[in-house]
Every structure is written in structure tokens, then in C-alpha cells.
Amino acid sequence: MTLLPQPVQSGDTIGFFSPSSPATCFAPKRFERAKAFLQHKGFKLKAGHLTGKSDYYRSGSIQARAEELNALIRDPEVRCIMSTIGGNNSNALLPYIDYEALRQDPKIIIGYSDVTALLLGIYAQTGLVTFYGPALVASFGEFPPLVDETFASFKVLLCGRLSEKAVEQQNLPYSYSMPKVWTDVKIDWESQSEAKPTLANTWQFIGNGVVKGRVVGGNLNTMAGIWGSPYMPEIQQGDILLIEDSLKGIETVERAFCHLKLCGVFDKISAIVLGKHELFDDKRTGRQPLDALMEVLNGQAVPILNGFDSCHTHPMLVTPIGVQGEIDFDRQSFSLTSPWLKYS
Known part of the structure; x- marks a missing residue:
């Protein structure tokens, strides 16, 4: 329920x-x-x-x-x-x-x-x-x-x-709007006195058609600490998996993606929403988290929305956990299609 x-x-x-x-x-x-x-x-x-x-x-x-x-x-x-x-x-x-x-x-x-x-x-x-x-x-x-x-x-x-x-009634599903700019610039919090510099934003929709499913997930490194316990929701067929991380090296990110593969997660989900990785350390490879993910998938056809702004970067979009979502890869949109609040 x-x-x-x-x-x-x-x-x-x-x-x-x-x-x-x-x-x-x-x-x-x-x-x-x-x-x-x-x-x-x-x-x-x-x-x-x-x-x-x-x-x-x-x-x-x-x-x-x-x-x-x-x-x-x-x-x-x-x-x-x-x-x-x-x-x-x-x-x-x-x-x-x-x-x-x-x-x-x-x-x-x-x-x-x-x-x-x-x-x-x-x-x-x-x-x-x-x-x-x-x-x-x-x-x-x-x-x-x-x-x-x-x-x-x-x-x-x-x-x-x-x-x-x-x-x-789905007359008004909520569609996310991409922020125009974003940042992961690190400034000491106690000495910061002005706005951080920003970069132009972009989201990548890698796939075709429309996928629908329950939105579940969060911080990838943290999920490893509850995996296999009664406190980790079972990944269901068709889920849309939100994953993001912060301050990690590519070797740690690859391991985390491989953990999902070994657990059969990529065989069940309908799509991945990959959040921006704050201050990612590519270990001089020139590769990004998306590259590591694509290598782990090894040709497995899982659609990906890359660069979503529900993560450690600024600004941050709110993502309800446990609601129905829809990603239209042709129209390049991500929407919520079931209620997340109750109105008296």
C-alpha cells in the first residue's frame, strides 16, 4: 500500500x-x-x-x-x-x-x-x-x-x-524542466561569500520510445549499505532507477555499477536516470560515469537519461521515491504520472 x-x-x-x-x-x-x-x-x-x-x-x-x-x-x-x-x-x-x-x-x-x-x-x-x-x-x-x-x-x-x-486523471502529469545552468565548484562553506560560477546545462536522452515505471533509487554508494536487507526496496520489473554519486573515483563507480549488474538489476529495470557526479575523479582516463556504465552494460539495451539534476550538484530537483514516472526518449522529457502528495 x-x-x-x-x-x-x-x-x-x-x-x-x-x-x-x-x-x-x-x-x-x-x-x-x-x-x-x-x-x-x-x-x-x-x-x-x-x-x-x-x-x-x-x-x-x-x-x-x-x-x-x-x-x-x-x-x-x-x-x-x-x-x-x-x-x-x-x-x-x-x-x-x-x-x-x-x-x-x-x-x-x-x-x-x-x-x-x-x-x-x-x-x-x-x-x-x-x-x-x-x-x-x-x-x-x-x-x-x-x-x-x-x-x-x-x-x-x-x-x-x-x-x-x-x-x-493524467491531465497534468508533472514534467521536469532542465535548469539552464549547474555547478559542482567546491568552495569552503565558511568562507564562501558569493554565488558559485556555473556551467551551461545539458541532459542526454539515450534510447528510443517511452518507458514507464516506478521511480526508485538514490545515492549509489549508500544503497550498497542496505542492499539485501529489509530496508532496500526490491527492484521490480519495469522500475526507473535513479542513481547518482559524489566525490568518487572511476574505479569505485565501475565497481558500484558492476554490483548492480551482478544483482540482476539491469535485467529488470526499464530505464536509468543517471544524476550528475559531483567532482568526479576520472583517474586521468578522460572517461565519465556514463562511459563506465556503458562498458558495464556491454551492449545491454537499457535506456539512460544522463545528467539529471537530482544529485549533489546545484541546483537540485526534487524526485519522489515510489511514484510512477515516464521518460519519453523521443520528446526528451521526464514526467511524474502518479500522485506523490495527498490533498485533504
């Missing part, structure tokens, strides 16, 4: 939590800028109890991090739960999440990168559609105009502009 959260509106409360890295400690200026940005948009913010706390590489113990998330899940005022950033250890929380409370009060759960473990785990355990999208510090602490484009996607998809009836 698929569960849908309600939209989050201006005036509602967004709760934020730190399931892995302590960004509220190591990036205090960016943290404050991010809070001010969302408050200016009319949202109330509620801090998780590990805000401002650090246990070296993480925000707190496994149990403390799980309780921080559970407190927001159980809080009826909180309508959207947003991670501050990713990290490496969100999968540790999965056995301790109050899934029943989420079933009783479905709410928007959003983040990316290492938070993939929570997004997929919650979806697998409850059927609740979750959202691969911006994190508080990492995304909303960026400078304009990139942060404005990220928020525009957040607003359109999560703040109630699209009616459930219209989407159900």
Missing part, C-alpha cells in the same frame, strides 16, 4: 535532523543562512535535539540519532522532516525508527546522499513516498540564484501546487 504525505505550506513547521555528519557544527554560517532562507519563505523551523552537537564524524550515537528523528516523526506540528546533510552512517538508524508513527501520521521526509538509506528504508517498511531532494545546510545554505532554483522545485513538488485529481 502506498502512503502519501500532505503538502507542506508556508506557515507549517519543517523539522530538521542530523542523521550522520554534524553540519550544524562544522558549517555554522551556512547553517544560519539556510535557516534564514526558509524562514523568509514563511516556514517555521524546529531543530532536532542533536543540533549544534558533534561526536567527531557524526552528530551523536546511533540511539541518539534515531531518537532525534523519532521525536520529529512523533511531533504532530512537524509536517516535513528534512536532513541537514548526509554523511556515511544513516543506515545505522533503520532498526530503530518508529515506522508505526509514520504510518499513522505520514509526513514529508526529504534529503539526499547518505540519507538515501532512510528514504528507501522508510518507503520499504511503510509504503510512504519519500523525497530525494534538498538538505537544509547543504542545499538551502547555497547563495542565489542557485538556491532559488532549488527552492522552486521544492515549492512546486511539495507545497501543493498540483492537485491530486489532476495528476490522477
Whole structure:
């Protein structure tokens, strides 16, 4: 059974939590800028109890991090739960999440990168559609105009502009628009004082015809940490697989793609949505992640949308996990065709 959260509106409360890295400690200026940005948009913010706390590489113990998330899940005022950033250890929380409370009060759960473990785990355990999208510090602490484009996607998809009836009737499927520019330029967060330089954007549609299927996936490296567990949704025939990564070398990316092949994933899915790879290290090969993927596929006919902006780069588009999607490779479009929000 698929569960849908309600939209989050201006005036509602967004709760934020730190399931892995302590960004509220190591990036205090960016943290404050991010809070001010969302408050200016009319949202109330509620801090998780590990805000401002650090246990070296993480925000707190496994149990403390799980309780921080559970407190927001159980809080009826909180309508959207947003991670501050990713990290490496969100999968540790999965056995301790109050899934029943989420079933009783479905709410928007959003983040990316290492938070993939929570997004997929919650979806697998409850059927609740979750959202691969911006994190508080990492995304909303960026400078304009990139942060404005990220928020525009957040607003359109999560703040109630699209009616459930219209989407159900497919009179108004939501089609993504490619941002004109993007960036993965690295600047020290605490010294950054202006907008990052950008590059002209492009998406590649490699394939023909129209594919339809359930959208599932997220950060490729993180999925390896839940693969084979009850918290990884089983890949189904016809799924559209979203995969992206950050700061990896080509040898690691090749291994991750091979893992999917060995698990039979490419035999089931209808298409791959490959997000941009932030600061990819090609090890002097001159090759990109797409090249590594094509080599691993070895002629297997899996259509690919390459360069999608739901990843570690800026701006970031929101992608619902567990909804129906459609990629038209001839018209070069990617659309959502089933509801991702519930309207009272």
C-alpha cells in the first residue's frame, strides 16, 4: 500500500535532523543562512535535539540519532522532516525508527546522499513516498540564484501546487524542466561569500520510445549499505532507477555499477536516470560515469537519461521515491504520472 504525505505550506513547521555528519557544527554560517532562507519563505523551523552537537564524524550515537528523528516523526506540528546533510552512517538508524508513527501520521521526509538509506528504508517498511531532494545546510545554505532554483522545485513538488485529481486523471502529469545552468565548484562553506560560477546545462536522452515505471533509487554508494536487507526496496520489473554519486573515483563507480549488474538489476529495470557526479575523479582516463556504465552494460539495451539534476550538484530537483514516472526518449522529457502528495 502506498502512503502519501500532505503538502507542506508556508506557515507549517519543517523539522530538521542530523542523521550522520554534524553540519550544524562544522558549517555554522551556512547553517544560519539556510535557516534564514526558509524562514523568509514563511516556514517555521524546529531543530532536532542533536543540533549544534558533534561526536567527531557524526552528530551523536546511533540511539541518539534515531531518537532525534523519532521525536520529529512523533511531533504532530512537524509536517516535513528534512536532513541537514548526509554523511556515511544513516543506515545505522533503520532498526530503530518508529515506522508505526509514520504510518499513522505520514509526513514529508526529504534529503539526499547518505540519507538515501532512510528514504528507501522508510518507503520499504511503510509504503510512504519519500523525497530525494534538498538538505537544509547543504542545499538551502547555497547563495542565489542557485538556491532559488532549488527552492522552486521544492515549492512546486511539495507545497501543493498540483492537485491530486489532476495528476490522477493524467491531465497534468508533472514534467521536469532542465535548469539552464549547474555547478559542482567546491568552495569552503565558511568562507564562501558569493554565488558559485556555473556551467551551461545539458541532459542526454539515450534510447528510443517511452518507458514507464516506478521511480526508485538514490545515492549509489549508500544503497550498497542496505542492499539485501529489509530496508532496500526490491527492484521490480519495469522500475526507473535513479542513481547518482559524489566525490568518487572511476574505479569505485565501475565497481558500484558492476554490483548492480551482478544483482540482476539491469535485467529488470526499464530505464536509468543517471544524476550528475559531483567532482568526479576520472583517474586521468578522460572517461565519465556514463562511459563506465556503458562498458558495464556491454551492449545491454537499457535506456539512460544522463545528467539529471537530482544529485549533489546545484541546483537540485526534487524526485519522489515510489511514484510512477515516464521518460519519453523521443520528446526528451521526464514526467511524474502518479500522485506523490495527498490533498485533504
